[in-house]
Amino acid sequence: MSLDLTADVVTLTEALVDIESVxxxxxSITDQIEAALRQCGHLGVTRIGNSLVARTDLGSGERVVIxxxxxxxxxxDNLPSRxxxxxxxxxxTCDMKGGVAVGLKLAAGVPEPNRDVTYVFYECxxxxxxxxxxxxxxxxxxxxxxxxxxxxxxxxxAGVEAGCQGTLRVEVRTRGERAHSxxxxxxxxxxxxxxxxLRRLDEYDARRxxxxxxxxxxxxxxxxxxxxVATNVIPDEAVVxxxxxxxxDLDQEEALxxxxxxxxxxxxxxxxxAPGARPGLDLPAAKAFxxxxxxxxxxxxxxxxVARFSALGVPAVNYGPGDPSLAHKQEEHVPIEQIRRCEETxxxxxxx
Amino acid sequence: MSLDLTADVVTLTEALVDIESVxxxxxSITDQIEAALRQCGHLGVTRIGNSLVARTDLGSGERVVIxxxxxxxxxxDNLPSRxxxxxxxxxxTCDMKGGVAVGLKLAAGVPEPNRDVTYVFYECxxxxxxxxxxxxxxxxxxxxxxxxxxxxxxxxxAGVEAGCQGTLRVEVRTRGERAHSxxxxxxxxxxxxxxxxLRRLDEYDARRxxxxxxxxxxxxxxxxxxxxVATNVIPDEAVVxxxxxxxxDLDQEEALxxxxxxxxxxxxxxxxxAPGARPGLDLPAAKAFxxxxxxxxxxxxxxxxVARFSALGVPAVNYGPGDPSLAHKQEEHVPIEQIRRCEETxxxxxxx
Numbered sequence: 001m002s003l004d005l006t007a008d009v010v011t012l013t014e015a016l017v018d019i020e021s022v023x024x025x026x027x028s029i030t031d032q033i034e035a036a037l038r039q040c041g042h043l044g045v046t047r048i049g050n051s052l053v054a055r056t057d058l059g060s061g062e063r064v065v066i067x068x069x070x071x072x073x074x075x076x077d078n079l080p081s082r083x084x085x086x087x088x089x090x091x092x093t094c095d096m097k098g099g100v101a102v103g104l105k106l107a108a109g110v111p112e113p114n115r116d117v118t119y120v121f122y123e124c125x126x127x128x129x130x131x132x133x134x135x136x137x138x139x140x141x142x143x144x145x146x147x148x149x150x151x152x153x154x155x156x157x158a159g160v161e162a163g164c165q166g167t168l169r170v171e172v173r174t175r176g177e178r179a180h181s182x183x184x185x186x187x188x189x190x191x192x193x194x195x196x197x198l199r200r201l202d203e204y205d206a207r208r209x210x211x212x213x214x215x216x217x218x219x220x221x222x223x224x225x226x227x228x229v230a231t232n233v234i235p236d237e238a239v240v241x242x243x244x245x246x247x248x249d250l251d252q253e254e255a256l257x258x259x260x261x262x263x264x265x266x267x268x269x270x271x272x273x274a275p276g277a278r279p280g281l282d283l284p285a286a287k288a289f290x291x292x293x294x295x296x297x298x299x300x301x302x303x304x305x306v307a308r309f310s311a312l313g314v315p316a317v318n319y320g321p322g323d324p325s326l327a328h329k330q331e332e333h334v335p336i337e338q339i340r341r342c343e344e345t346x347x348x349x350x351x352x
Numbered sequence: 353m354s355l356d357l358t359a360d361v362v363t364l365t366e367a368l369v370d371i372e373s374v375x376x377x378x379x380s381i382t383d384q385i386e387a388a389l390r391q392c393g394h395l396g397v398t399r400i401g402n403s404l405v406a407r408t409d410l411g412s413g414e415r416v417v418i419x420x421x422x423x424x425x426x427x428x429d430n431l432p433s434r435x436x437x438x439x440x441x442x443x444x445t446c447d448m449k450g451g452v453a454v455g456l457k458l459a460a461g462v463p464e465p466n467r468d469v470t471y472v473f474y475e476c477x478x479x480x481x482x483x484x485x486x487x488x489x490x491x492x493x494x495x496x497x498x499x500x501x502x503x504x505x506x507x508x509x510a511g512v513e514a515g516c517q518g519t520l521r522v523e524v525r526t527r528g529e530r531a532h533s534x535x536x537x538x539x540x541x542x543x544x545x546x547x548x549x550l551r552r553l554d555e556y557d558a559r560r561x562x563x564x565x566x567x568x569x570x571x572x573x574x575x576x577x578x579x580x581v582a583t584n585v586i587p588d589e590a591v592v593x594x595x596x597x598x599x600x601d602l603d604q605e606e607a608l609x610x611x612x613x614x615x616x617x618x619x620x621x622x623x624x625x626a627p628g629a630r631p632g633l634d635l636p637a638a639k640a641f642x643x644x645x646x647x648x649x650x651x652x653x654x655x656x657x658v659a660r661f662s663a664l665g666v667p668a669v670n671y672g673p674g675d676p677s678l679a680h681k682q683e684e685h686v687p688i689e690q691i692r693r694c695e696e697t698x699x700x701x702x703x704x
Contacts, residue, residue, distance in 0.1 A: 165534065169583055180677075181595045182517065182654035184571035185558070191574035191592070195550030202544040206537065219536035222543035223587060224580025231521055231575050231595060240543070243533045243583060302534035325532075 002035035005108035009343045010088065010336050013101040016070075017081040017090050023071040023131070026050040026123040030070060033104065033121055042111040043119075046144060051122035051133035053144045054107055062115040064285065065150035065314065066107075066346070067134065067305070068100040069125030076330045087333040095327035098334040099153025099320035102343045106350060114351030118147055125305065129274075134305050138312055149285030150309040151346075155322030158338040158345075160290055161300040162214060162317045163248045164307050166276030169223075170259055172197050172240045173267040179234045187234035191227045194238040197266060198222065201242070204262075209247045212279040214299040216247035220262070241271075245301065248276030277307040280315030292349040293319065319346075354387035357460035361695045362440065362688050365453040368422075369433040369442045375423040375483070378402040378475040382422060385456065385473055394463040395471075398496060403474035403485035405496045406459055414467040414637065417502035417666065418459075418698070419486065419657070420452040421477030428682045439685040446674035446684040450691045451505025454673070457695055458702060466703030470499055477657065481626075486657050490664055501637030502661040503698075507674030510690040510697075512642055513652040514566060514669045516659050517597045518604060518628030521575075522611055524549050524592045525619040531586045539586035543579045546590040549618060550574065553594070556614075561599045564631040566651040568599035572614070593623075597653065600628030600662075629659040632667030644701040645671065671698075 003015060021029040030050040037045050043054040050070075072092040081090035088098070100121060107119045122133030129135065138145055174194045179187025207218045220242065227238030242263075246255040252273045260268050280286050281297065290297055300306065300318055309316035321338035355367060373381040382402040389397050395406040402422075424444040433442035440450070452473060459471045474485030481487065490497055526546045531539025559570045572594065579590030594615075598607040604625045612620050632638050633649065642649055652658065652670055661668035673690035 167534070167584075180654065181571060181573055181575055182519070182597050183569075184573045184597070185569065189553075189573055191577050192550055192554040194577070195547060195554045198544055198547030198550060201541075202547045217535075217537065219533060221533055221536050221541055221586055222579070223533055223583050223585060225543050225546070225577050225590060226580075227574070228576030228578075228593065231593060232519075233575060234573055235575060238577060241580065241583060245534050245536070302532065 001032050002039070003032045005036050005104055009101050009105050009339055012104060013088055013093065013098050013339055014081045014083060016097040016101055017092050018079070020075060020079060021071050022074050023124050023127040026071050030123065033070070037107060040108050043107060046141070048137055048140060049123060049133060051120070051137055053137060054119040056113060056116050058112065058116050060116040062285065063118060063147045064115055065118045065120060065145060065147045065309070066103050066153065067120035067122065067150060068096050068103050068153040069122050069133065070100055071123055071126050073126050073328050078330050087335055089333040091332065093334040094155050094322035094332040096154055096320060096322065098322055098339045099155065102321070102339065102346060103153055105343055106346055110347060110350050110352040117350065118145065120145065134308055138308065142312070145312060147314050149283070149289065150314045150316035151289065151319050152304060152306050152316055153320035154304050154318045155320050155324045155327060156318040157323055158321050158342050159295050160293055160297045160317050160319050162279030162281055162297050163211065164277045164300040164302065164304050165216060165218070165248060166246045166250065166252060166255055166274055166307070167243065167303050168252065168255055168259070168273035169241060169243050169271045171269045171271055172242055172263050173269065174238045176234065176236045178229060178236045181232045181234055184234050190235050190238045194227065194240055197240050197263065200262060207247065209249050211247060211249050212281040214279050214297065216299050217301060218247055219245040246276060248278045251275060274303055275307050275311060277310030277316065283315045286315050286317065289317065289349060293345050353384055354391070355384045357388045357456055361453050361457050361691055364456060365440055365445065365450050365691055366433045366435060368449040368453055369444050370431070372427065372431060373423050374426050375476050375479040378423050382475065385422070389459060392460050395459060398493070400489055400492060401475060401485060403472070403489055405489060406471040408465060408468050410464065410468050412468040415470060415499045416467055416637065417470045417472060417497060417499045417661070418455050418505065419472035419474065419502060420448050420455050420505040421474050421485065422452055423475055423478050425478050425680050430682050439687055441685040443684065445686040446507050447679035448506055448672060448674065450674055450686040451507065451672035454691065454695045454698060455505055458698055462699060462702050462704040469702065470497065472497065486660055490660065494664065497664060497666070499666050501635070501641065502666045502668035503641065503671050504656060504658050504668055505672035506656050506670045507672050507676045507679060508670040509675055510673050510694050511647050512645055512649045512669050512671050514631035514633055514649050515563065515600045516629045516652040516654065516656050517568060517570070517599055518602065518607055518626055518659070519655050520596050520604065520607055520611070520625035521623045522594050523621045523623055524594055524615050525621065526590045528586065528588045530581060530588045533584045533586055536586050542587050542590045546579065546592055549592050549615065552614060559599065561601050563599060563601050564633040566631050566649065568651050569653060570599055571597040598628060600630045603627060626655055627659050627663060629662030629668065635667045638667050638669065641669065641701060645697050
């Protein structure tokens with residue numbers, strides 16, 4: 001079975017949504033996309049797992065990537081799609097099959113773009129990073145994703161969101177000494193010692209650096225706290241899990257150094273970390289894209305695969321239909337007008 | 353089968369320890385104690401469940417209770433007993449079969465005490481209060497435990513520990529508003545709000561009131577803390593579980609009022625509460641006992657069934673062999689010398 005890429009972009013979005021493709025179950029949707037792309041003589045198609053790379057090869061001096069993931073978070077009584085005339089509702093409408101439909105329409109319908117294009121439709125973005133299809137492609141065939149610029153069609157309300165903040169998590173641990181709570185002075189209460197950890201967090205003043213003209217907004221937050229042995233025991237350990245969302249003028253080492261100095265005097269253990277991505281709006285390809293798309297450029301606060309492109313040396317932005325705050329919500333939906341607008345804007349940018 | 357109450361008190365302790373009697377499994381030990389007590393013509397014996405009350409009825413103007421529980425915490429590779437010549441080792445040696453053996457020796461061996469005695473050997477002290485044998489007796493036959501004074505033979509290092517502190521637990525709850533941690537400023541972090549709760553606890557200055565000449569020592573401690581939704585979500589709730597151990601000059605209502613005012617501005621929910629017991633050392637029966645036993649009287653910090661007697665209007669003290677800090681430990685043991693000393697001291701006090 002093959003998708004009909006000559007269909008209207010909204011019809012195509014509906015068709016994509018109605019093929020259930022929760023992470024690790026992308027075989028069917030990828031088969032159907034692959035069959036459709038292989039009918040396009042102007043594209044060279046490579047499949048790696050359930051990810052696809054489709055490239056024009058016009059010998060243009062410039063190459064851009066247009067990418068989107070085909071998987072979704074788990075079904076939550078929100079399939080099949082429903083079109084109310086203004087919005088398309090259902091799992092994946094916003095995150096991010098509207099964007100994938102736009103990419104597919106361009107791949108099939110713009111055989112001679114004014115710059116070479118590498119289309120990437122990939123698996124496993126919504127689960128543990130080790131499975132991420134874009135990561136796998138970059139590791140196995142880095143040549144396939146080299147480009148001057150990349151557009152990740154994640155929902156951004158059909159505006160350009162540039163760069164992305166990095167994220168890291170640490171455990172801040174306090175220690176004490178157990179005792180029976182009837183004779184508490186014989187022990188040392190580790191939970192009480194966490195008072196200072198929380199006080200510093202409570203008084204934290206977020207950095208809001210301006211980078212390439214965009215104002216980022218950091219965050220340093222306890223996302224978990226845990227302590228206690230039994231209700232009659234003075235606890236000997238408390239752990240505060242802290243998430244630092246850092247602006248892309250810091251690399252991961254600098255971000256961790258900040259967190260360590262912030263919690264000076266406490267035991268800090270890094271549990272995970274992902275770099276941010278500078279907006280890169282000073283680069284010619286990015287400038288040209290922003291000029292073509294129009295509208296205000298906003299900073300991206302959440303972490304996306306834009307950072308992965310950035311780490312590969314490819315400046316990237318988010319640009320796609322849908323409100324990013326609806327991603328992963330049961331009631332996710334996408335404005336039909338935004339899907340159409342994204343297609344038209346990018347079609348024009350590619351000179352079609 | 354019946355216990356031999358003519359045996360030496362240490363031999364009797366060993367025999368009691370070697371009858372496994374984890375809470376809810378007291379049938380066998382109670383059967384054997386009952387059979388032995390029923391051979392004593394000077395005692396009137398009543399059985400309620402797996403608890404026994406054995407009373408002299410000499411028409412003395414004074415009546416005292418000598419009580420001990422026959423159950424233990426679960427077996428932890430610490431049975432049968434082992435006698436190294438100085439200590440008797442094993443489950444229940446300290447908490448509290450040494451004390452029970454002393455009580456049994458007195459019950460059988462002092463047929464004409466100088467004051468009437470009510471011996472109580474009861475079940476289910478180590479588990480949920482609803483099962484507590486002393487509680488059941490007091491509810492079903494309050495007449496059986498009325499007395500001028502009570503000695504609970506819990507381990508107290510063979511010294512008198514008077515009164516006991518009360519205990520209550522509350523949950524102190526902070527609330528916030530969820531948001532994605534990449535846009536934390538759109539939410540309110542409930543864990544950060546707990547900083548003030550912990551600060552107050554950390555700066556708490558324990559009250560140490562002197563009551564009937566004994567210095568108590570209160571404690572107000574976080575014994576648990578919990579918060580967090582997911583590692584990328586600003587948490588909307590945090591709960592600090594706080595245990596207040598209060599001196600017996602406060603009743604439960606006063607203790608709770610103190611905790612509520614201490615956490616003024618926060619949501620405080622009472623989860624459990626048990627009253628303390630004043631030492632009552634000004635009462636003639638208590639004075640006489642302390643004089644007979646000799647040595648310094650210490651305050652009891654931990655909660656014991658002394659408080660239950662106190663609530664029944666019977667002043668009570670703890671007095672028994674064994675280091676109370678070894679109770680519930682795998683390696684519990686009791687000094688043989690203390691078992692013997694307790695028996696001799698009490699035998700003398702009863703005029704034998």
